[in-house]
Amino acid sequence: MKIATWNVNSIRQRQTHVLDWLKRNEPDLLLLQETKCEAHQFPAQVFEDAGYVCNVVGQKSYNGVAILSRQPVDVLARSLPGLNDPEPPARYIEVRLGTLTVGDLYLPNGNSGGAAGFQGKLEFFDALERHAAVMLREGRDFILAGDYNVCPTDRDFAPGALPPTDALVRPESRAAFRRLLWLGLTDAVRALHPDETIYTFWDYQAGAFHRDLGLRIDHLLLSPRVAERLTSAAPDREERAMQQPSDHVPVMITLD
DNA sequence: ATGGCTCCTAAGAGGAGA
Numbered sequence: 224m225k226i227a228t229w230n231v232n233s234i235r236q237r238q239t240h241v242l243d244w245l246k247r248n249e250p251d252l253l254l255l256q257e258t259k260c261e262a263h264q265f266p267a268q269v270f271e272d273a274g275y276v277c278n279v280v281g282q283k284s285y286n287g288v289a290i291l292s293r294q295p296v297d298v299l300a301r302s303l304p305g306l307n308d309p310e311p312p313a314r315y316i317e318v319r320l321g322t323l324t325v326g327d328l329y330l331p332n333g334n335s336g337g338a339a340g341f342q343g344k345l346e347f348f349d350a351l352e353r354h355a356a357v358m359l360r361e362g363r364d365f366i367l368a369g370d371y372n373v374c375p376t377d378r379d380f381a382p383g384a385l386p387p388t389d390a391l392v393r394p395e396s397r398a399a400f401r402r403l404l405w406l407g408l409t410d411a412v413r414a415l416h417p418d419e420t421i422y423t424f425w426d427y428q429a430g431a432f433h434r435d436l437g438l439r440i441d442h443l444l445l446s447p448r449v450a451e452r453l454t455s456a457a458p459d460r461e462e463r464a465m466q467q468p469s470d471h472v473p474v475m476i477t478l479d
Numbered sequence: 480a481t482g483g484c485t486c487c488t489a490a491g492a493g494g495a496g497a
Contacts, residue, residue, distance in 0.1 A: 232485075232486065232496085233485085233486055233487080236485085236486075257486090257496085259486070259487065260487095283487090283488085284486090284487050284488065284495095285486095285487075285494095285495070285496095332495080332496060332497060333497095334495090334496080334497065335494080335495060335496075336495095372496095372497070374497095384497090385497075389497070390497080391497060424497070426482085426483095426484075426496095426497070427482095427483095427484035427485055427486095427496095428482060428483045428484045428485090429480090429482085429483050429484085430483090431484095438497070440497075467485090470484090470485080470486095470496085470497080
């Protein structure tokens, strides 16, 4: 079974990239973030024609998540449980495929909106941690994957790519990510590649990709039994070299 | 380089992104 996550930075701009990537890689599930349109604007038909079912949570202009699947799935949630927001942003969708629960998340960046913006990032993390704890207690098999907007350690960004005050490397952000690991979740890419320099994002500016000034911020976290099935995990770096790419690349795992 | 691009909306620049 193959499961991938990809922040596409506008699905309408990246429709052909995603379609071509699906055909080349044939994942069972593709988790998208930053689709940047309302659900009715999502180009579902082109993916359905390629054999994928689309479940979309959208809003105007910003955010937006979607899960594309070869098989129909049950949608369990369209916002992150435990976030008390009457109009939650389009940052979470959760589906069930067989006995596997899969949450697709787009965590707030946390650099905009001042102190309140950063606080919102930490609140999303807190709700995610509580939700993960509940699922573990219930003995469920699950994956929480997407754009976490955190470089977990200093190994996860190129020296000089970010100032130490950036919300992606702030100690509070990293502590929140570590708390998910301490619950018993496995960072799929790092578990299989403990010592490699691996990035999933390169800024559009200043030739960041060419200079390999990247970040590792897109992650797949696995519950214990799912982690036992993990056989591969890697970003598709080549996608960043395409014409008019997203600034993120897909990250895919394989489960036995 | 204190955002150097690329999205969005909307018809002007400006905000968000990381």
